[in-house]
Amino acid sequence: MTTITKDNIIDSLLSSVQPNGNSEAVQIIRDNGFPTNKHEEYKFTNITKRIENKIQAFQQAKPFYLTEEDVTNAIIKNLDADVLVFNNGQFSSELSRIGEGYSVSTIGSGESPFTIKDLYGDSYLALNNASFENGIYIQIPKNKVLDKPVLILNLVKANEGQLITPKIWIDCAENTEAVFIDQAVSQDEETYFLNGSVEIRTAANSHIHYYRVQIQNSEALEVNNLLTDIHRDSTFTSFLLSLEGDMIRNNVTLNLLDTGCEGNMYGLYLLGGKTHVDNHTNVDHTKPHCESNELYKGVLTDKSRGVFNGKIFVREDAQKTNAFQQNNNILLSDEATINTKPQLEIWADDVKCSHGCTTGQLDEEALFYLQARGIDKDQGKALLLYAFAGDVIEHVKIEAFKEYCIDLVQKKLGTNF
Amino acid sequence: MLSIKNLHASIEGTPILKGINLEVKAGEVHAIMGPNGSGKSTLASVLAGREEYEVTQGEVTFKSKDLLDLSPEDRAREGVFLAFQYPVEIPGVSSTNFLRTAVNQVREYRGQDPLDAVKFLTLIKEKMKLVEIDQKLLSRSLNEGFSGGEKKRNEIFQMAMLEPTLSILDETDSGLDIDALRIVSNGVNQLKSDDKATIVVTHYQRLLDYIIPDFVHVLYNGKIVKSGTKELALELEEKGYDWIKEEADKATV
Numbered sequence: 001m002t003t004i005t006k007d008n009i010i011d012s013l014l015s016s017v018q019p020n021g022n023s024e025a026v027q028i029i030r031d032n033g034f035p036t037n038k039h040e041e042y043k044f045t046n047i048t049k050r051i052e053n054k055i056q057a058f059q060q061a062k063p064f065y066l067t068e069e070d071v072t073n074a075i076i077k078n079l080d081a082d083v084l085v086f087n088n089g090q091f092s093s094e095l096s097r098i099g100e101g102y103s104v105s106t107i108g109s110g111e112s113p114f115t116i117k118d119l120y121g122d123s124y125l126a127l128n129n130a131s132f133e134n135g136i137y138i139q140i141p142k143n144k145v146l147d148k149p150v151l152i153l154n155l156v157k158a159n160e161g162q163l164i165t166p167k168i169w170i171d172c173a174e175n176t177e178a179v180f181i182d183q184a185v186s187q188d189e190e191t192y193f194l195n196g197s198v199e200i201r202t203a204a205n206s207h208i209h210y211y212r213v214q215i216q217n218s219e220a221l222e223v224n225n226l227l228t229d230i231h232r233d234s235t236f237t238s239f240l241l242s243l244e245g246d247m248i249r250n251n252v253t254l255n256l257l258d259t260g261c262e263g264n265m266y267g268l269y270l271l272g273g274k275t276h277v278d279n280h281t282n283v284d285h286t287k288p289h290c291e292s293n294e295l296y297k298g299v300l301t302d303k304s305r306g307v308f309n310g311k312i313f314v315r316e317d318a319q320k321t322n323a324f325q326q327n328n329n330i331l332l333s334d335e336a337t338i339n340t341k342p343q344l345e346i347w348a349d350d351v352k353c354s355h356g357c358t359t360g361q362l363d364e365e366a367l368f369y370l371q372a373r374g375i376d377k378d379q380g381k382a383l384l385l386y387a388f389a390g391d392v393i394e395h396v397k398i399e400a401f402k403e404y405c406i407d408l409v410q411k412k413l414g415t416n417f
Numbered sequence: 418m419l420s421i422k423n424l425h426a427s428i429e430g431t432p433i434l435k436g437i438n439l440e441v442k443a444g445e446v447h448a449i450m451g452p453n454g455s456g457k458s459t460l461a462s463v464l465a466g467r468e469e470y471e472v473t474q475g476e477v478t479f480k481s482k483d484l485l486d487l488s489p490e491d492r493a494r495e496g497v498f499l500a501f502q503y504p505v506e507i508p509g510v511s512s513t514n515f516l517r518t519a520v521n522q523v524r525e526y527r528g529q530d531p532l533d534a535v536k537f538l539t540l541i542k543e544k545m546k547l548v549e550i551d552q553k554l555l556s557r558s559l560n561e562g563f564s565g566g567e568k569k570r571n572e573i574f575q576m577a578m579l580e581p582t583l584s585i586l587d588e589t590d591s592g593l594d595i596d597a598l599r600i601v602s603n604g605v606n607q608l609k610s611d612d613k614a615t616i617v618v619t620h621y622q623r624l625l626d627y628i629i630p631d632f633v634h635v636l637y638n639g640k641i642v643k644s645g646t647k648e649l650a651l652e653l654e655e656k657g658y659d660w661i662k663e664e665a666d667k668a669t670v
Contacts, residue, residue: 364468368507370515372465373575374493374523383518387509387558 003396010034013127016058018379020109027129029123031050041120042249044307044339045278048245049363053223059159060131061088061192072358073093074153074185079400081181082146086154088166089194101144102178108133113169115225115398116199116227116318119282124223128165128197134169142173142203149179149398158190165195172202172234179190179209184216191219191246204232204258209397214242215408218273222248232258239396240279242269243412247276254283256290256318262357267296268392271304271336278307285318285348290299294325297389299413300336308363310355316347325355330388382413389413418443418614419464419484419583422474422587426463431481432473433459435639440584444611448625448650451616451636452658457618458502460636461587465499465615466492493519494526500572502588507559515559516541517650520578526604544577548604566597573604584608585616590624622654638663 010029019026028270036049037043066087082099085092087399091106098104107113109132118125135345140146154166164184184194185205194216202208202295210226222245230236240250254263269277342355362384370380372395389409396402419441433456439449443448451457463470464477466489477484479657486490511518520540521531532540545552548570560568568590576584587603590598605628609615617628625633631651634642637658642665643649653661 363505363507366488366505366507368467369501369507371489372493372499372501372521373491373515373519373521374526374579375515376490376522377488379518379522380490383510383515384507387507392507 012058014130016060018060019130020132022110022112022357025126028121028126029130030149030378032121034123037081039180041122041280044305045247045249045276047221047223047247047249051193054219054221054246055094055162055193058163058260059097059161060119061156061158061164062109063087063090063092064157064160064277066092066095066155068095068157070303071137072280074155075151076181076183076404077403078403079100079149079151079181079398081149081151083151083153086152086166088156088160089166090131091136094331099146099148099150101146102138107136107137107167107169109133113171114199114201115135116201116229116253116255117295118225118227122242124195125197125225125251126181126194128167128225130163131163132167135169138168138170140170140172140178143175144173146179146294149181149401150184152180154182154184154196155187156184156192157187158192158196159188162190162192163179163195164345167196168198170200172200172206172208174203175205176202176265177207180211181398181401182212184214186220189217189219190219191377192245195223195330197225200226200228200229200236202234202236204229204234208235209237209250210403211239211396211406212241213250213405214240214243216248216277219243220245220248223251224249225251229255229257230252230261230263231344233260235262237264237265237395238266239392241349241408242267242271242277242406245277249278250280250311252279252281254292256278256283256285256292259286259287259289260289261287263290263292264395265292265294265296266392266395268409269296269298269306269339270389271298271300271306272302274303276305282311283313283323285314285321285323287317288319291322292317292324295392296327297392298329298338299332299385299389300338301332303333303335305336306338308338308357309343310341311343312353312355314344314348314351314353315348318348319350321351321353323351323353327357328357329357330385330386331359332362349388361393378414380412385413420478422476423651424463424477426470427463428461428470429458433470433639434463436475437632437641439637439641442613443582443614444660445632446609446617446628446630448617448630448633449616449636450620450622450633450650450653452618452662455636455638458587461585461616461618464585465489465497483558484571486626489490491520491526491580493581494523495621496582498576498579498584500569500576500584500586500589500590504560504568506561508561510558510559512555512557513541515612516555516578519575521581534609538661544574547577547607548574550574550599565592566594569593569597569601573601577604582608582612583616585618587618588620589617590621592618598624598627621669622650625650635661637662640665642668
């Protein structure tokens with residue numbers, strides 16, 4: 001156990017997590033340091049400081065005692081899914097329910113089946129690479145369509161150590177289809193720092209969905225890196241629902257590496273209290289005839305804070321690109337904040353790109369209209385906010401998960417807001 | 418049913434209503450007319466509970482309850498209905514979902530059981546006929562992309578669904594062509610009964626050919642300066658408002 005001081009967070013973190021031999025990752029951390037608000041990419045999200053302040057006794061989380069029943073209780077109701085269980089960030093094959101037609105292997109410290117290039121040299125991704133134990137490598141063979149979604153269930157208990165480092169690689173061969181749902185379920189209300197990474201690589205003509213829901217305890221600190229390499233004629237769709245936590249940073253990177261690719265990124269964040277959620281997205285169009293769609297929406301109240309940064313790169317080669325980006329927000333209180341920044345860099349000359357961001361308040365006239373018809377003010381608010389936010393959830397294709405999300409969102413909008 | 422006594426209201430410190438007195442009994446139709454800016458719509462809004470307006474003086478009782486003490490939704494549940502001058506478009510909220518929520522909340526307040534899906538649909542079908550509204554409109558988002566006439570018809574349709582005891586029509590006729598006006602008035606007339614009352618706020622006498630008022634009041638400068646029967650409306654149509662303004666201005670001097 002190490003005490004982190006403000007001066008030497010790098011040494012403290014590295015010594016407390018016992019680097020797994022990935023010297024390259026350690027070097028990135030040494031070179032770049034952990035980001036503070038002086039780093040452009042973390043300008044509004046000083047998670048390093050938050051970690052320093054909130055986590056004093058810092059150690060890598062150990063697996064804790066978990067039963068089949070604990071797992072069953074944590075699974076989304078009515079969801080018929082294969083389940084891959086992580087116990088405090090480490091894969092547990094005994095508790096997992098792996099389906100037919102794909103393989104899951106445990107990856108020990110320091111190994112790496114493949115690496116997706118991270119343009120930003122994110123030190124938290126490097127920390128993940130340097131410190132994970134028992135990650136997994138999922139391989140879906142050619143022509144395999146998974147008939148059930150795969151639920152990646154990360155059960156967390158912070159009194160067994162507060163640094164949680166799940167690590168996942170997903171390799172999709174040609175003509176594959178799969179849906180992954182990623183969720184951390186907290187077993188207590190203690191502060192922890194979840195530093196996860198998911199790397200997904202598709203071969204030609206694959207159709208992959210990745211969903212994540214963040215409804216952890218309100219003390220959770222998180223950095224998640226989702227990196228994807230998408231190849232010819234493949235479609236990749238991500239959907240992130242963020243409802244609870246202390247400070248959360250989601251990085252999503254889509255590399256569209258061949259022609260005919262489609263990348264979709266959807267996100268919804270409904271924040272109250274002092275929750276801070278930062279979504280950084282990055283789509284890289286490198287070849288012609290690809291499309292990307294991005295829609296992030298947020299509703300913020302109390303003293304919550306949202307950050308959205310959407311980067312779109314269209315490289316010289318990527319003619320006939322269609323790239324769309326939209327970020328819409330509603331602020332319900334004077335003290336809630338949103339920082340939104342579209343960032344488009346286009347080198348090709350025959351492309352269609354559009355972006356827009358809006359920030360507004362609840363439409364009082366519409367609310368009065370609903371009240372004048374006998375609808376309770378709070379319910380009217382919820383109805384209007386759901387009308388604003390609900391279309392993001394429409395992009396989820398697993399019905400049971402969609403209903404689960406709708407239910408979570410309606411509950412949140414109906415009470416705290 | 419409705420009793421307004423010496424009602425004063427202002428918006429952002431500017432007085433708009435300056436002492437309104439009005440008694441409306443069950444079964445009656447009252448028309449409120451007046452030049453632009455006289456406070457007609459303000460009166461309608463204050464009765465429905467719009468928050469921007471501050472009531473500075475006076476009282477309003479509805480069915481012997483202090484109306485001003487109730488939230489907008491409770492006024493609606495008690496049976497006050499405001500047909501909006503400008504119905505609001507609400508993207509993403511389906512008309513049907515909205516109506517079911519409204520109807521069932523009103524029913525709950527009135528101690529009635531909520532309507533199940535079948536009964537609700539039957540009720541919709543029955544009331545739709547009143548205003549000749551197309552069912553397709555109801556599957557769309559509330560008022561979104563509706564024409565002016567469709568919006569106004571939808572207001573009357575909602576009124577039919579909610580069965581209010583006091584309906585306030587705020588310039589429901591403005592912007593309607595004669596066919597739409599006929600349909601809207603027809604709907605209003607069919608909903609009239611001895612235990613219900615209607616306040617029609619209008620700019621144009623034309624509406625009163627279709628909805629026959631028992632009383633006509635002229636609002637000017639925040640006060641009712643003249644009351645009469647439907648003949649007063651005809652006189653206004655003929656002579657305009659200037660003579661009333663002169664009379665009123667003289668009276669205050």
